[in-house]
Amino acid sequence: xxxxxxxxxxxxxxxxxxxxxxxxxxxxxxxxxxxxxxxxxxxxxxxxxxxxxxxxxxxxxxxxxxxxxxxxxxxxxxxxxxxxxxxxxxxxxxxxxxxxxxxxxxxxxxxxxxx
Amino acid sequence: xxxxxxxxxxxxxxxxxxxxxxxxxxxxxxxxxxxxxxxxxxxxxxxxxxxxxxxxxxxxxxxxxxxxxxxxxxxxxxxxxxxxxxxxxxxxxxxxxxxxxxxxxxxxxxxxxxxxxxxxxxxxxxxxxxxxxxxxxxxxxxxxxxxxxxxxxxxxxxxxxxxxxxxxxxxxxxxxxxxxxxxxxxxxxxxxxxxxxxxxxxxxxxxxxxxxxxxxxxxxxxxxxxxxxxxxxxxxxxxxxxxxxxxxxxxxxxxxxxxxxxxxxxxxxxxxxxxxxxxxxxxxxxxxxxxxxxxxxxxxxxxxxxxxxxxxxxxxxxxxxxxxxxxxxxxxxxxxxxxxxxxxxxxxxxxxxxxxxxxxxxxxxxxxxxxxxxxxxxxxxxxxxxxxxxxxxxxxxxxxxxxxxxxxxxxxxxxxxxxxxxxxxxxxxxxxxxxxxxxxxxxxxxxxxxxxxxxxxxxxxxxxxxxxxxxxxxxxxxxxxxxxxxxxxxxxxxxxxxxxxxxxxxxxxxxxxxxxxxxxxxxxxxxxxxxxxxxxxxxxxxxxxxxxxxxxxxxxxxxxxxxxxxxxxxxxxxxxxxxxxxxxxxxxxxxxxxxxxxxxxxxxxxxxxxxxxxxxxxxxxxxxxxxxxxxxxxxxxxxxxxxxxxxxxxxxxxxxxxxxxxxxxxxxxxxxxxxxxxxxxxxxxxxxxxxxxxxxxxxxxxxxxxxxxxxxxxxxxxxx
Numbered sequence: 001x002x003x004x005x006x007x008x009x010x011x012x013x014x015x016x017x018x019x020x021x022x023x024x025x026x027x028x029x030x031x032x033x034x035x036x037x038x039x040x041x042x043x044x045x046x047x048x049x050x051x052x053x054x055x056x057x058x059x060x061x062x063x064x065x066x067x068x069x070x071x072x073x074x075x076x077x078x079x080x081x082x083x084x085x086x087x088x089x090x091x092x093x094x095x096x097x098x099x100x101x102x103x104x105x106x107x108x109x110x111x112x113x114x115x
Numbered sequence: 116x117x118x119x120x121x122x123x124x125x126x127x128x129x130x131x132x133x134x135x136x137x138x139x140x141x142x143x144x145x146x147x148x149x150x151x152x153x154x155x156x157x158x159x160x161x162x163x164x165x166x167x168x169x170x171x172x173x174x175x176x177x178x179x180x181x182x183x184x185x186x187x188x189x190x191x192x193x194x195x196x197x198x199x200x201x202x203x204x205x206x207x208x209x210x211x212x213x214x215x216x217x218x219x220x221x222x223x224x225x226x227x228x229x230x231x232x233x234x235x236x237x238x239x240x241x242x243x244x245x246x247x248x249x250x251x252x253x254x255x256x257x258x259x260x261x262x263x264x265x266x267x268x269x270x271x272x273x274x275x276x277x278x279x280x281x282x283x284x285x286x287x288x289x290x291x292x293x294x295x296x297x298x299x300x301x302x303x304x305x306x307x308x309x310x311x312x313x314x315x316x317x318x319x320x321x322x323x324x325x326x327x328x329x330x331x332x333x334x335x336x337x338x339x340x341x342x343x344x345x346x347x348x349x350x351x352x353x354x355x356x357x358x359x360x361x362x363x364x365x366x367x368x369x370x371x372x373x374x375x376x377x378x379x380x381x382x383x384x385x386x387x388x389x390x391x392x393x394x395x396x397x398x399x400x401x402x403x404x405x406x407x408x409x410x411x412x413x414x415x416x417x418x419x420x421x422x423x424x425x426x427x428x429x430x431x432x433x434x435x436x437x438x439x440x441x442x443x444x445x446x447x448x449x450x451x452x453x454x455x456x457x458x459x460x461x462x463x464x465x466x467x468x469x470x471x472x473x474x475x476x477x478x479x480x481x482x483x484x485x486x487x488x489x490x491x492x493x494x495x496x497x498x499x500x501x502x503x504x505x506x507x508x509x510x511x512x513x514x515x516x517x518x519x520x521x522x523x524x525x526x527x528x529x530x531x532x533x534x535x536x537x538x539x540x541x542x543x544x545x546x547x548x549x550x551x552x553x554x555x556x557x558x559x560x561x562x563x564x565x566x567x568x569x570x571x572x573x574x575x576x577x578x579x580x581x582x583x584x585x586x587x588x589x590x591x592x593x594x595x596x597x598x599x600x601x602x603x604x605x606x607x608x609x610x611x612x613x614x615x616x617x618x619x620x621x622x623x624x625x626x627x628x629x630x631x632x633x634x635x636x637x638x639x640x641x642x643x644x645x646x647x648x649x650x651x652x653x654x655x656x657x658x659x660x661x662x663x664x665x666x667x668x669x670x671x672x673x674x675x676x677x678x679x680x681x682x683x684x685x686x687x688x689x690x691x692x693x694x695x696x697x698x699x700x701x702x703x704x705x706x707x708x709x710x711x712x713x714x715x716x717x718x719x720x721x722x723x724x725x726x727x728x729x730x731x732x733x734x735x736x737x738x739x740x741x742x743x744x745x746x747x748x749x750x751x752x753x754x755x756x757x758x759x760x761x762x763x764x765x766x767x768x769x770x771x772x773x774x775x776x777x778x779x780x781x782x783x784x785x786x787x788x789x790x791x792x793x794x795x796x797x798x799x800x801x802x803x804x805x806x807x808x809x810x811x812x813x814x815x816x817x818x819x820x821x822x823x824x825x826x827x828x829x830x831x832x833x834x835x
Contacts, residue, residue, distance in 0.1 A: 017431040067387040074380040098334035
């Protein structure tokens, strides 16, 4: 088969399975995750193309994005019903509370880095 | 949200309704209530034991304060004390921007960015808190007693960590072991105001948070461990151990098939927050993201993300996964190789293999003299394992065996920590400090497991033995084993106390010996010499000495020094070494170039103090020779290759500045009635050259027992 047909068939299968298996709440998390990823890539491209002069500012921005990405992925993991046996004793409210705490720590430090 | 929440609400409401309806007189207290009492008793015992451990850990470390006085010991603590005074009296801004002109004479040192500020910040915080509540405790006392205070904290976090990895009983035993283990006491006595005082607490704290996070999968514990890691990076350069151990642990877990979402959450959260926090310390700076010693963490982080993404894709793509994988791998691999090559070419990633870190990975390649000369960086002799750990060193492998049997996340972590710590403990004497806590934890696991088995037998005999005789026999055996452990614990306490008292409580700046009639003789020569410098020299006088005494001189005599214990500039130290090893004229030329006003040497031949400069003299020669080729070590050894100071010494040796300064006028002194004048009591020989005059320097001061000798550099004579 031609490579494009291959790629398209993979993409279609993925989209179908994703739409079926993911609840709307998790889709919100995924949208957030995609946003952070694109933002981080944008920052990286900027650093490569234009230069890294205030390097601490670049690190601050990059870590803020990567960090929120990781935290949202973790939140999504803890929220997905399939994973509940692994996270005994953590209710969804607990998860969100921890998420906010980590976000506060991360963003506070990132703003400090941006100088 | 709706589904899960509702279920929980239903479950909570229903039982309450049932109970009130069915309550009758038959509802006697059930066994669970008895257990409740038992667990309150347990909690009380735990609090009591931990409270007593705080007191014990604090009191055991007070030997030198009781024997001498509350002073700062050794060398490095004096610099830390000076830095703390700057922080407390001048403020945080001044501390972070402090450029010290009093050290490394023509160069100075930017202290704010070349020091780990955690220790000073902790002392400053405690000092300001105490003063806020109107307890006017002097900063010196805060610094002296900081280490014993944190020893109790270490016991507490060791208890929590071992409780998470095993159980509460093992936790209590581990806390008791670590409160008095000599390996930890050696660097945390009262007066030893060094980074390790808080660093060991910070390490166990970080590990505790991480293990809790891996066990529960919660992000708040990962955030806690990241904040604890931030404190650790501020505290000690040994944070490199944590940032390499945790990736190794995570990688190991993935390899043996124990990847779980909890592990992912714990490590990823820790990595992101921890790296960001470690960038806060100016000394680390951007090395946290660039240096090759820190590269293990992001690599394992990427591996975890990759693993997670693969799982996600497998769930959604099913059989299409292999096809997708093939396409992506080729695309990504070429991309990754290109990026890595670009990084190498641009110099972004540094792949040199020198320095202290790589010495620890390959101890045989010990070629840099300045690192080789430090006594605590030598390989550990086997006897110091028993000296520092007592019988824990025998129980540690047993604990490892039980961890292998148990095979939970926490047990595997203790294994990883224990094996790596053992390796580093074998490389350097100083690193037994890192081994001590984990040896306590593993030994506690062994003790707890064994004792719980035998104590149960001692109470009611073995279940399988129906026969009364064999029942009694197994009871007796169990009691014997329990008694044996009791004896071992007593022996451990006696051992630790004796070692703390004899070996680890000397301030190094005050010496003590027993006189002929058994009376105590105190040698306070170091402070006498430094105080003379402070009161009899000009404010801007520059003092030259070997780097060992730099910190103490800067702290106690408050004068400018040339080189000190922060051996960051090898060439400068080599210049001083060359100066001490040259003849008087060459030395005078170098001293004039460096603006030296006074020279200080430490000489032990009068009283028999063996850590003096003549015994160390080969190191200045070697370090000087590593930079200046005219200084050759074999010139200072005689024809037979021996290092001697008597008539058999080499000519170069007897002409050197160090020899002259140490033995000036020593030829007239009778130190012992069985020998002629000029008998050196450390080298046990009469010195080779007794009467010589000094032309370029003159003796300024010699302390009571000839230990510290200070010379003034003469000005050049006026012409005409």
